Amino acid sequence: DTRHNILLYLEGVTKSFDGFKAINDLNLYIKEGELRCIIGPNGAGKTTMMDIITGKTQPDEGQVWLGSNINLLQMDEAEIANAGVGRKFQKPTVFECLSVWQNLELAMAGERSVWRVFRASLNGEQRDELNRVLLLIGLENHADLLAGNLSHGQKQWLEIGMLLMQKPKLLLVDEPVAGMTHQEMDRTAELLTSLAGDHSVVVVEHDMDFVRSIASKVSVLHQGHMLAEGSMSEVQSDPRVKEVYLGE
Ligand code: ADP
Incomplete structure (x- = not known):
């Protein structure tokens, strides 16, 4: 069975808006632990694809599975998130008036009541998990800082950390480095690379230098529709890809 190590499986997916096919017979297979970059010109359908995976948009046709036994098309957005699909939108949406630690604490509690989160203290295991994520996102020295005082890059990493508190199997990350400094971009490439293995990570990104620095397979x-797949240098030398990006 060729599907045995595939975590995210899209096949024959089509979605039209007023007769216009925004997604047209799309196939996408993401392996467990894989890091994949998705590129494509404006209007290519990247956002619609992410919306379909997360249940925000229903496709007209096709299959969308998480692993071999979770049919995402039979679930709503909240159920898909609970099944292990985390999505990071382009703009960070951290709670600015709470500390870094409190943001992670809230994210760990998920849907449960805010009152209960801050009334009860974490147990040792939860504390260890929170410290592990803090270290991973490089904010271990800023746990008590208000999130509103973080740099733009640090806010993005905090939000990735908040997603990690939900223990997702699949992380969908939309343009993570927009507005970042070069140093922050390098750090983000390191972070996303370090998350692969334990998670499957799908990154939609416009910045080609960043995509190259991640060095993953590119779609x-x-x-x-998927025009080409391969390494960055492979897809860049593909004449069909060159044609599409001409004039960009
Ligand atoms: P990308 O994220 O790659 O820029 P989108 O998925 O946002 O592409 O859009 C793909 C195409 O679908 C575009 O032509 C866009 O205008 C169209 N589209 C997306 N969402 C809608 C919608 N809700 N209604 C009508 N057209 C839409």
Whole structure:
């Protein structure tokens, strides 16, 4: 069975808006622990694809599975998140008036009541988990800092940390380095690379230098269909890809 180590499986997915096929017979297979970058010009269908995976948009046709036994098309957005799909939108949405630690604490509690989160103290295991994530996102020296006082890059990492508190199997990350300094971009590449293995990570990104620095397999989406897949140098030398990006 070729599907045995595939975590995210999209096949024959199609979605039209007023007769226009934003997603057109799309196939995408992401392995367990894989880091994959998705690139493609504006309007290629990247956002619609992410919306379909997370249940925000229902496709007209096709299959969307998490592992071999979770049919994502039969679940709503909250159920898909609970099944282990975490999505990071482009803009960070941390709680600015809470500390870094409190943001992670809230994220760990998920849907449970805010009152209960801050009334009860964490047990040792939860504390260890929170410290592990703090270290991973490089904010171990800023646990007590208000999130509102973090740099733009640090906020993005905190939000990735908040997603990790939910122990997702699959992380969908939308343009993580928009507005970041070069140093922050390098750190983000390191972070996303370090998350692969334990998680499958799908990154939608416009910045080609960043995509190259991640050095993962790249999929090129064009007119709602996968145009090419391979290493960055492979897809960049593909004449069809060159044609699509000409004039960008
Ligand atoms: P990308 O994220 O790659 O820029 P999108 O998924 O946002 O691409 O859009 C793909 C195409 O689908 C675009 O032509 C866009 O105008 C169209 N589209 C996306 N969402 C809607 C919608 N809700 N209604 C109508 N058209 C849409």
